[in-house]
Amino acid sequence: ETGVTQTPRHLVMGMTNKKSLKCEQHLGHNAMYWYKQSAKKPLELMFVYNFKEQTENNSVPSRFSPECPNSSHLFLHLHTLQPEDSALYLCASSQAGLPKDNEQFFGPGTRLTVL
C-alpha cells in the first residue's frame, strides 16, 4: 500500500448504528486530518492530530469521535448520526511544522450515507 488509504470506501448506516472509519498513511508523516465534504458546502476541517495528540477540534458534534493510536492510523468513530451527516469523509496526512508549504496528501474518502 502506498499513500493514504481509507476503508470502507462506501458506508450506509442507520441513525442508531455505531460504525468506524479507518485511515492509514504510509508516508511517514506526523500529522493527520479528518475533513467533511458535503454537496454544495466548502471542505470542512474536523480534526487535526499532530504526533498522535489532537490539536484541533473544529466544533464537531460529539457523535463524531476521533482516535489516533499512532502516527500512521486515524479512526473516526460514528454513533447516533443524523441524515445531514451524509457526506464524503476525507482523511489527509502531512509533515507538520515548517516549512509551511508541506502539502497534505489525501485518501480517496469514505462516502457515508445515513438513513
Next chain:
Amino acid sequence: GDSVTQMEGPVTLSEEAFLTINCTYTATGYPSLFWYVQYPGEGLQLLLKATKADDKGSNKGFEATYRKETTSFHLEKGSVQVSDSAVYFCALSVGNNAGNMLTFGGGTRLMVKP
C-alpha cells in the same frame, strides 16, 4: 480569520479552450498557496503550489502566480482537455507546529466538452 474565495462553477469549456479560475485570499500571516484537484470518485491531489510573492507554480500545463498586491492566485491553462474535467480547490496555509492546516475555497467544477 483566514479565508479563500474562488469563482463559483460550473465552468464549461470546449476542448482546447483557455481556462482561468479566479482565487483571492485573506490571511493574517504570510501564507503558502495551493491548488488541489479532485477527479470524480477520488480524494484531492495537489496540483501546484507557491510559497512567496511572485512565485509561479506549474504542473501538467496549469499555472498560477502568487500575487501579494492583489492577494490572488488565479489558475490558468492554455488549452484544456476532456481529462481536465474535475473540481479545483484553491487553498492557503500559514503553517505552525500544530499542523499545516489548510483553508479551502468552495471549489470550482470544470467540465470540458469534446
